[in-house]
Amino acid sequence: MAQQRRSDQEWLAIFRQFENSSLTQREFCRRHDISTSTFFAKRRLLECGGGSQQSGFIRAEVVEQTTHYQVAKPIASNMTLSINDIELSIPQGTPASYVAELIGALSS
Secondary structure (H helix, E strand, O other): OOOOOOOHHHHHHHHHHHHHOOOOHHHHHHHOOOOHHHHHHHHHHHHOOOOOHHHOOOOOOOOOOOOOOOOOOOOOOEEEEEEOOEEEEEEOOOOHHHHHHHHHHHOO
């Protein structure tokens, strides 16, 4: 069989052509002058994502936007925030931007 270097895209087109045929893999390879061992190996490689340009990225979507803060040191004491009739205890060391965001949300 003739040695021919094919791109991943060409292999994917060959696999689609095989899937649309009613031939066995061996018969398909024989008719298209493709080594069965190369066909099997390349198919397995591309199915596992090894080298396929199509498997590099997937579509991602932000479902919820959440802000998380972690305190690196143990907390010694809490701050108390009083707004109207609400009293809120906040760990000391909480980022000022979070406190400002919280005050803005409570005053709305």
